Amino acid sequence: MNAAAVRAASLVLAVLGLGLSVYLTIEHYSSGTTLACPATSTVNCAKVTTSPESKILGIPVAVLGLLFFIAMVGLTLPVSWRARNAIVHQVRVASASAGIVFVLWLIYAELFRINAICLWCTGVHIVTFLLFCVVAYAAAYWGFGPADEPAQS
Amino acid sequence: MPQSRGRPSSKRPGKGSGGAGRNSRAGASPDRPNAKPPPPDSRRGAAAAGKARAAREAARQRAERTQRLKIIGIAVAAVAVVVAVLVIVKVTTGNKGTPKHVATGSTLSKVVNLTTTIPSATLDGVPASGDKPKPLRGAQPLTTDGKPALLYAGAEFCPYCAAQRWPLVIALSRFGTFTGLQTTSSSSTDALPDTATFTFLHAKYSSRYLAFQSVELSDHNGKKLQSPTKQQGELLSTYDLQKYTGGENGSIPFLYYDGKFVSSGATYDGNVLQGKSQLQIATAIQKPDGKISKAVLGAANTLTAQLCTLTKGQPARVCTSAAATSGAGKQ
Numbered sequence: 369m370n371a372a373a374v375r376a377a378s379l380v381l382a383v384l385g386l387g388l389s390v391y392l393t394i395e396h397y398s399s400g401t402t403l404a405c406p407a408t409s410t411v412n413c414a415k416v417t418t419s420p421e422s423k424i425l426g427i428p429v430a431v432l433g434l435l436f437f438i439a440m441v442g443l444t445l446p447v448s449w450r451a452r453n454a455i456v457h458q459v460r461v462a463s464a465s466a467g468i469v470f471v472l473w474l475i476y477a478e479l480f481r482i483n484a485i486c487l488w489c490t491g492v493h494i495v496t497f498l499l500f501c502v503v504a505y506a507a508a509y510w511g512f513g514p515a516d517e518p519a520q521s
Numbered sequence: 522m523p524q525s526r527g528r529p530s531s532k533r534p535g536k537g538s539g540g541a542g543r544n545s546r547a548g549a550s551p552d553r554p555n556a557k558p559p560p561p562d563s564r565r566g567a568a569a570a571g572k573a574r575a576a577r578e579a580a581r582q583r584a585e586r587t588q589r590l591k592i593i594g595i596a597v598a599a600v601a602v603v604v605a606v607l608v609i610v611k612v613t614t615g616n617k618g619t620p621k622h623v624a625t626g627s628t629l630s631k632v633v634n635l636t637t638t639i640p641s642a643t644l645d646g647v648p649a650s651g652d653k654p655k656p657l658r659g660a661q662p663l664t665t666d667g668k669p670a671l672l673y674a675g676a677e678f679c680p681y682c683a684a685q686r687w688p689l690v691i692a693l694s695r696f697g698t699f700t701g702l703q704t705t706s707s708s709s710t711d712a713l714p715d716t717a718t719f720t721f722l723h724a725k726y727s728s729r730y731l732a733f734q735s736v737e738l739s740d741h742n743g744k745k746l747q748s749p750t751k752q753q754g755e756l757l758s759t760y761d762l763q764k765y766t767g768g769e770n771g772s773i774p775f776l777y778y779d780g781k782f783v784s785s786g787a788t789y790d791g792n793v794l795q796g797k798s799q800l801q802i803a804t805a806i807q808k809p810d811g812k813i814s815k816a817v818l819g820a821a822n823t824l825t826a827q828l829c830t831l832t833k834g835q836p837a838r839v840c841t842s843a844a845a846t847s848g849a850g851k852q
Contacts, residue, residue, distance in 0.1 A: 404772035404786030405679035405711070410743055415711055468600055475604060479611040483710045483743075501597050508589035 371449070371515045378444035378502045385495040386437035392417065392430040392488055416486035421477040429474065433492055436467055440499060454512040461512075464503040467496045620677075620741045622706040622717035624799045633702050635803035636687070636719075637694035643818070644691075645843035646809030650819030651688075654776060654784035654827055655767060660760065662780040663752075665732030669779035669831040673721065674749060674757055676739035680707040682774040683718035684791025687802065688821035689776075690719055695825055695839045696832065697728025704799045705741055713791050717799045722746060730832040731779075738773065761785055779831050789820040822847055 396417055406412050416422065422429050442448065443460040451457070471493045478485050506515050624632045663670040673689065675682030683706065690699065701723040707716040721735035736749045749757060760766070761775045766785040776784045793816045794802055805813040822844040829840035839845055 403681045403684075403788075403790070404768050404774070405676065405681055406769070407674075407676070407738055407771045407773050408743065412711075418712070472600065472603055472607075475607055479607055481710075483708070497600065500600070504593040504596060505590075508593040509586060511589070 371510070374502060374506045374509075374515055375444070375446050375449045378449075378499060378506070379441070379446075381495050381499040381502065382437055382440040382444045385492060385499065386434070386441055388488060388492045388495065389430065389433040389437045392492065393428070393434045395488075396422070396428050396430040410483075410485055411487060412484035413486035413488060415484040416478055416482050416489060419477075419482045419484075421474075421481055432470075436463070436470075436496075439463055440467070444499075444503075449506075449515045452514060457507065457510075457512040457514075460503055461507045464496075464500045468500040471496045618709050618742055620704075620706040621709060621715040622704065622798050624704040628800055629704060632704060632799045632803045633699070633719075635807060636690050637699055637702075639691055639694075639806060639818070641838075641842055641844070643807065643809050643814075644695075644822060644825075647815060647818040647822060647844070649822035649826060649844070649847040650815065651788035651823050652784065652786070653788070653823060654778060654782035655765060657760070657765065657780055657783050660780035660783070661756065663734070663756065663777060664779065665734065668728070668730065668732045670732040670734050671779065671828065671831065672753060672756060672777040673733070673735045673774060674753070674761075675721075675735075675737060675774040676743070677705050677720055677722070677737055677741045677746070678708040678711065678739055678743045679773055680711050680713035680716045680791060681787035683707040683716035684713070684787040684789065684794060685774045685776075685820075686719045686721070687794070687806075687817045688788070688824050691806070691818065691821035692824035692828060693726060693728075693733055696730045696828060696836070697726055697733075700725045700727075708741060708743070713795060716791055716794050717797055717802060718794075719799075730835050731828060778827055781830060782827055788823065789816045793817070818844075 395413075406414075417430065424432065440460075440463060443456065443463060448456055448460070474489065475493060478489070509515070663672055671693070675685070677683075690702065693699070702719050702721075703723060704718065705720045706718060707713065709715050720737055722737045724735065726733040726735075734753065736753055737746045738749075740746050748754075756777050757771075757775060760777060760783050761772065762770050765783050766772065766775070768785040772785040774785065774787065776782075793812045797805070797813070802813060802817070805811055806817050808814060809818065825839065825842075825845045826847075829835075829845050832840070834840040
């Protein structure tokens with residue numbers, strides 16, 4: 369995978385994750401109180417997004433996801449990938465790693481504490497995982513330097 | 522690597538196109554008549570050493586990169602393994618919770634008796650309340666043995682189904698008789714956890730005026746219980762939609778009134794039942810006052826009025842009662 373592909377893939381994933389997070393955040397604040405259940409108990413977005421686990425320190429997880437992807441969009445812009453400052457690349461790797469750890473916690477919470485799965489949340493989890501893979505690959509290949517040169521074998 | 526070292530040695534100084542040749546020509550320049558060109562062997566050695574150093578550096582970088590890629594590969598694989606383990610553990614262990622509120626024996630009999638024989642005077646003392654079903658036009662009728670049928674689809678885990686069964690049992694008991702009613706409670710991990718209720722899983726209903734079809738789709742833990750018949754499945758897929766019910770597509774509890782009305786969701790706020798056992802609820806609804814009575818009996822009266830439209834006002838003692846007319850008047 370060359371630098372251009374890494375840059376493009378990471379930005380596309382970050383934007384996709386941002387879109388999903390925007391939707392979940394809007395849902396979190398706008399969904400009314402419906403007195404109904406989905407026909408299956410396993411796939412139940414409302415149960416997940418209204419559970420006690422949907423907030424951390426009073427902050428909705430959807431909002432945390434939104435902030436995460438806003439940061440990741442900034443960190444995966446071409447200008448960020450070309451940055452000479454190693455801190456930019458270190459922050460990108462640290463953010464992606466924190467994101468995947470958080471995703472693991474959320475999957476655990478969905479499966480064992482809430483006992484329901486939200487498909488939109490699962491979409492965010494997949495995007496976060498793929499983003500982590502791309503960012504980690506870039507860090508392995510180019511280190512904490514700019515990813516603006518063709519990959520060397 | 523051996524080729525890069527061997528190639529210069531095969532070239533004659535000044536005749537090749539490499540750096541040694543260019544240096545050789547510079548050394549012979551007329552501007553620097555006294556400058557002595559370095560010995561050709563020394564220059565070749567320096568160039569070769571430089572290339573060797575570069576090659577070693579490139580090899581070191583490749584090795585470091587390979588090492589980093591291995592570490593990243595392990596990290597990614599570790600994440601995938603953790604997710605896989607979580608899913609496998611969940612699938613193999615599943616939810617094994619048991620309903621918190623279950624009435625058995627004499628308590629069950631008492632609960633069923635209290636709930637299915639509420640005096641008319643008590644029901645008449647509570648105004649009809651709660652949400653009304655949405656009217657349908659040109660929808661498929663639903664009959665059983667020539668009688669208009671009410672279809673209920675719900676699930677034992679669902680707290681809103683749990684709430685809705687109380688007025689359903691009360692209203693239907695005014696038109697006929699239940700047998701085989703049992704109790705359960707909704708999921709402990711959902712909204713309105715452990716709402717005490719009945720289950721229609723083994724219930725039979727008989728009436729001169731109407732039929733009752735029930736499908737409990739899942740148990741307390743969300744495991745599949747009953748499958749709808751083909752006709753019931755078609756009604757669910759056709760009418761359990763937002764454009765008919767006003768609720769989310771595929772929501773339960775779903776009620777289909779012989780093609781005349783349809784609803785999804787509880788018709789009252791089941792919060793009033795929180796923390797109560799079946800016996801406590803059944804006892805509370807024996808009097809017309811109180812939060813539980815107002816909510817449950819009010820919703821039952823609304824349902825009664827709807828059912829009277831299916832039975833064309835039969836039986837008259839029910840459909841002309843204050844309870845039913847208060848529900849009809851609000852339509």
